[in-house]
Amino acid sequence: MESFPDVRILKAQAREQFTILLGNFYGKKDLVIDPSLMTVLDRITGLQFLKEKGVDKVYKLEHKEILGGGNKRVYIVRPSVKAMRHIAAHIHSDRRAEKMRAYKIFMVPRCLHVCESILEQEGVFGPNLIEDLNIGFIPLDQDIISLENPALLNSVFMEGDFTWLHTVAHSIVGLQTTFGTIPNVYGQGHAAKIVESLTNTLTSELGEKKSPLQHQIGHLVVLDRDVDYVTPLCSQVTYEGLLDDIFEIKCGVVDFGPEVTKTEKSVKTMLNSEDSLFSEIRDRHFTNVFPYLSARAKEIQANYDKSHSMELKDLKTFVSSELKGLKQEHRSLTLHIGASEVIMKHKTKGSLRRGDLQDILHIEHSLLEGSDFRECVNYIEECIHRQYDMLLTLRLLCLLSCTTSGLLPKDYNNLKHKFLHSYGFEHMLTFFNLKKAGLLTEAQTGKDTSIESNLNKLADSRTVGSAVSYVTSSLAALQKKDWFRTVSKKLSLIPKPGTEYNLKKPSDMAYVFGGAYTPLTCRLVEQAIQRQGWGGLEDVLRHLPGSNFEKLEARSAKAGKSASSGEQASKVALVYFIGGVTYSEVAALRFLAKQKGYRILIATTAIINGNRMLSSFVETVR
C-alpha cells in the first residue's frame, strides 16, 4: 500500500486546529463535551494531550447542570438546538449560583445561525463566545476517513435539510487542497449533485490558490446513501461487519465486554490495519475466520514451544525480539477468538428477541432474489407477532419495501397495522419518517390521479417551475417501478439461483453477503472507475434515485508531461458515501481494489449498519 495518500495528515490538521483554539483561551479550563463527540475527540487527542493543553476536568454535556469546575469552561458541541439549550441552562444556573466563569463554545464543524439565535434568545450570547472547530475527516484507518456525523443521514434524506452537505463539500475542498485537485469526478444522487456544485462554488470562492501539488487522487466517486438502501439493510456476514452489528464499533473502537474477554473487565480495542491479525480477518466471510484463527493459534503455540527447546543464547534473542510481538499477537488472538465465539453463539442459537440468524439470512436472500414473496411477508408477520427486536423487524420490512420498490397498499397497511399493535401507536411517526426517507414506501396504485392531484396542488401555488420538476420526478418514479429488480439484473448483482458460491476463495464482491448479493454501491464504483465515467450505464442510472453527473479532465492534458505521477494517481480513487457506509461495503471495495490493482480510499459521513441507520429514523419522543 505504498504511496497511498497519507490520511494521517488530516488527523494532524484537526489536532493542530484544536490546539490553537485551546491555546487562545489561556489558562486552566474544563471541557464539557457533547456525548456524540466523545469518541471523535478521543481519536484525535487523548487525555495526556488535553492535560498538556491546560485541560483540568472533562465533563459530558447533559441537561444536568455542572456547578463544579474552574472559572474557565469550554463546551465542545455539535451545532444543535438541544446542545445550545443545555449550555444556556448551564450558564443560567451558574449565574443563579453567582459563579463567575468564562465560557467558550467550540462548534464542530462550524457554528450555525440557529445556534446564535438560540443563545441570543436565552440571553447568554456574547462576543468571542463561539469558535468554529472545524474537525473534518477522522482517519479511522489508512483507507477510511469519516466525518463521524451520523445525524447527516436523517437531516439530508428525510428532512431535506442540506446544511450538512455544505460540510461535505467543505471536506472535499479540504482534501483537494491537501492531496491535489481530483481530476475525474463521478456522482449519483441528489445530494451528490448538490455537493458537486457546492464544491465548485467553494473552490472558486477560495480564489485561484490552485495547489501546486501534483494530484494524488485520480478519481472521486460520490454516492448518495439513498441510491442503495438495500445494502445496509442486509445482515452483515464479514467479521468486521458482524463485530459492528453485535458489539457496535464506535469511531473504529470496539468495546469487548466480559463475555468476550472472559474476565470481569471489558476491553476497548482499536480496530485497524495496525493489528496484523485483525487486518487479515476483518474482511473475511465469517466462515473463514475461525479456521484461520485456530491455525494462527497453533502457530503461536509452536513459537512459544520453540522457546522451550532453545539454548540460552537463542532464548535471549527470542525474548528480546520476538516475545513482545508474540505476546501482542496472543492478546489480540484471544480477544478475537472470544469475539468469534460470541458471534457464533448469536448465529447458531438465535434468541427469542432476535430470531434465528440462519432464518433471517434465508429471508433476506429470498427478498434479494425476489422469490417466495409470501413466505417473506409471513416471516415478517411472525417477527411482529413475536415482538422480535423492533429494529430487526423494521429492517426486514424496509428490505422488503426496497427490493420491491414499495409495498402494495394492502400489504403496507396490513403490516403497519400489526406493527403498531405490537410495538405501539407512536410508530406511526417512525413509518412516516421512513416513508419520507424512501426506506419504507407504499407503491403508487392510482398513478394518474396522484400526479393530477399533485399538479393541481402545485398549480395553486403558481410555481410553475417546481410543478414541472415535480411532474418529471413523478414520471421518473413511474419508470422506477420495480427498479431494484431491473438494476440488479442489469448489473448482475444477484447470481442465478442454484449456483454454488465458493466462500473460501471468493471471485467477486458478492462474498461479503455470502455470495448472494453484490452491493450496488460497490458495483457502481467498479463500473465508474473501469469506464472512467458513467458512459454506457445510462439505462441503469436512470432507474436510480437522483441525477448523475461526471466531470472529466481533458484527455489531452493527461497525455502531457505529468504522465508518470498522473498515472499513479489514476489508480487511486476516493469513494465518498453521503449518508454513511457499512463495513460490508468497505470490505467489498477492499476486495475490488486488490482484484483490480486500484487503491481505494473511502470517505464517508459516518460508518453505519442497518440498526444504526434505522434507529436514526425511529422517533424517540419520550
Place this chain on the structure above:
Amino acid sequence: MSETIDWNPFGQKTIRKCTLYSPMCWKSNIDLSRKLSCISKYGGLIALSNDESQGSKAGNRPDVTIYNAAGKEISTFRWNSGALIGMAWTHNDDLLCLQEDGQVLIYNVFGQFQRSFTMGKDCRDNKVMEFEVFIGQQGTGLVAMSGLFRFLLVNNVDDPKVRILADVPGLKTTPPSSWCVLPGSRTSKVLAANDNDVYLLDQGGHCSQQIPTGLTANPSSYISMAVSVDGKHVALYMNTGTIWIGSSDFQEKYCEFNTNDGRRPKQLLWCCDSITSNTRRLSDRDIAIVVYWPKTLLVVGPKKDWVRYSVEEDLNVPSGMASAVLSADMDGIRIVTVNRHDFLQHVPNAVEGIFKVGSMAPGALLNDAAKEYNHQSEKADEYLRMLLDNGQLPEAVEKCTLAAAAEFQPRIQKLLLSAASFGKSFVPSIKLTDLFVNTCQNLRILNAVRDFNIGIALTAAQLQHLTINCLIDRLVSRREFQLAFHICKYLKIPEDQGSSRILSHWACYKVQQSNVDDTSNARAIRDKLQSARGVSYADIAEKAVESGRKDLAIKLLEFEPRAAEQVRLLSKLGKHTLALEKAVMSGNTDLAYSAIARLRERTNLSEFLVAIRQQPIAYKLYLKSCREQNEQMLKDLHEQEDNFIELAHCHIHDSCSTFRPEDRVMSLHAALDSFSKARDDFGVKATEEQLQLLRDQTNFEQQTDHSFAELSMHDTIHELLITNQLKKAEQLRKQYKVNDKRWWWLRIQSLAEIGSFNELESFSKSKKSPIGYLPFIEMCMKYNAPGEVPKYISKVSQEKRVSALLKVGNVKAAADLAIQTRNLVDLDMTLKRCGVEHREIAEQVKGALMQLQRR
C-alpha cells in the same frame, strides 16, 4: 549643442531650467497674479482661485479651478463657504482650502468635498492671518497664524490635532516680520522673526532664540525666510538685501550673499535635491536658494555662485506685480507662468558628465562612440577602446542609462539609451541589463503620464521616490483608468493588485455616473470585468448603493460569486426575498437560515409566508427550524398548506410527548380530525383504535391496580393474560380483531411465563395450532421446562423435528433423533450446529454420516 541650451554654469555645478510645458493649455488671458494659487509636489497639479481680497465680480463666491501640470482643466467648482484665504495640496493630491475662520476644507481633484476640520477657537475668534502647509514625515501638516500672532500647528491633516506653539517674545501689535515652518521628524516647529531676532517655537511652549552663526551683516529686520523641503537648510533674507544661508540648526553658515535689493521678495524658496541628499557629502550637495522679485529670478548657491534669470511676466499685469508662481518640489523648483511651466534643477551628475563641454567622463565617451558608430566612423572603435582599456565601460553604460532617465525630451532619452545599449553589448552584466530594462519601462511610463492630457510632470527621481504603485493610485484617483490599466498590464503587476483592481475602481466610478441607465451600465461593467479575476462585485455594488443606485447594485450582485457577500448586501438593501433566493441557491443553508430570520424580522407574517412558500427549499428549512423551536407555527403552516398528513403526525408527536392523559386524548382527536381531512382511512382507523385502547386501558386501570400506561395493544393483552384476566383479553381480542396467530403466540408465551404448563398443554390440544408446535417447545425451553418438550415434539411434523430440536438448542436430542432416522440432511445440519462445544456429539454424528455415505 541643443542638449545644453537651457544650462547655466553655477559655480562648479550646472543648473538648468527645463521647459515642461509651453504654451499652457489654459486660456492666455488667465491672470495668475490676482489669484490664490498653489502647485502640488510630485506631478504639479495647479489650483487657482479668484483672490477674494481683490474684489472680483464673484464677490464671496470665487470659482476654484484645478488644472493638471500642463494647464488643462480638470475641474472647477464654486466656493460656497466662508472667506477663503488660501489653498495647498496635500501629499496625496487633495486640495486643502483654509478659511479665514480657521475652517479647513479638503477636496479631491474633482472638486468633490472630502472632509473638514477646524483650527480651533483662537482662529475662529481672531481670524487666520497667514498659513503654511508643509509635508513632514507624518503626512501633510499645516501651520496657521492667528490674528493674535499665535501659531497653531497640525502635524497631520488626516488626523487633525491642533497644537498651540509658544508665543514669539516681544510681539505686540505688529506681526512677526517673517516666519516659516521647520518640518521635523516627530513634530514640526516654527521659525519666526521679530525684527532682527529669530526664535524657534515648539509645541511644548518652548521658545528659543536662534543666532545665525557668523552673521556679519547687521540687519534691523529679517523680512523673509525659507526652509528647504527636507528641513535641513535655512535662508534668512534681511532688509539690507543680504541673505544668510546655512543649516537649519543655525550652527553652520554656508555663505552670506548680498543682493543689494531691500525689497521683500515675492517668493523665497530652496531648490535642492532632497531625495538623494542624505547619501552625499555636504560639499557635493545640490542646493541653491531662489529669490523671486517681479521679472527677476535670482539663484544663489552655497558658495556665492549666482545666476539671474529673467521671468517673463504677464503683459496684462500692472508692472511691479509678479505673475509667476513658484513651488519647491523634491528635486527642483516649479515655475508656472501664463505661458509656461518650467522646472529649475541642478543638472544631474550623469547628464552633466555626458553633455558638459569637453567632458571626458566615461558616459560622454560612450555617447561619442555611439554617435561615431552611427556615422560609420572608425572613431567609434577608438573611444570604445579607451573605455575598455580603463575598465570604465560598465560605468559608462550606467551613466548613459541614468542620464536618459533624467532627461525630459524623448529625443535625448532615445539618444542616450541607444548609446547605453551600444555599450551594453560589450558588457555582459545582468545588473546593467536590469537597470536598462527598468529605465526603459520607467521612461515609457513617465513619458505617458507627462503627456499634456494627463499632465503629471514627474522627474525620474520623483517617480522612484513616489513608487509606481503610488503613481497608479494617483492615476486612478484622477480617473485615468485606461492608462493605469495599461501600465499594470505593461508592468505585469499581479492581477489582483493591478489590472483587476483598476477595473474595480473603474466600475466603482462607473456606477456613480447617473447619466447611464442601470441595465446598460451593469452590462458594460460585466463586459469589462468578465475576464478579470479577483474582482469583488459586492464592493462595486456597495459603491452603487452609496450613490443611491439600488437597482444597479442588485444587477451587479448577480455577478458576485461569493454568496455570503451577495446575501449580506441584498439584505442591507432590503431585498430580503431576493437575498433568500440567492442564499438558497448558494447551497449554504446557514446563509439561508439567516436570510429567513432577517426576512421574518422585517416583514409581517402573511407577507413572510407568501415569500417563503415560493422557495421550496427555504420553506423546508423554515419548517425544520419551526419543528425545533416553534411547534405551533409548524402546525399553522401545515394547516395553511392543507398538508393534513403532516399536521396529523404533528399531533401524534404531541400526543406522544405528553404524559397527561387528557392532553394525549385531545391531541389524538386533533390527529383524527386531520387524518379525516386528508382522507387517510388508515390513519383514521389507527387513531380511532388508539383512542379506544386508551379508553380501555383507563377502564382496566380502574378495575385492577395494574398500570397499562404506554403499553401497546399486544402488550396490553399480554399484561392481562399474565394477570389471569382471560376474559378481558378475549374482549380485546375481539375488539381489535387480533388474528389467531398473534393470539396463539400471546397465549403460549404468557402461559409459559406464568408457569402454567398444564394449561399450556390443554391449550395445545384445544385446536390445531395455526403457528405449529415449535413455539411450544421454544417457550418451554425459555422458561426452564425442558421436561415439557417431549409433549410437543411428537406434534411437530417428522421432517422438522430435528431442526426444531436444534432450534431450541437441544443438540443432544437432535443428534439422537437424526442418527435414529438416518436422515442425511438432518445429520448434516446437526453436525454444523455442533461446533466446538459438542465435540462428542459431533463425533457420533460424523460416524453416522460416514456409515450412511459408505452404503
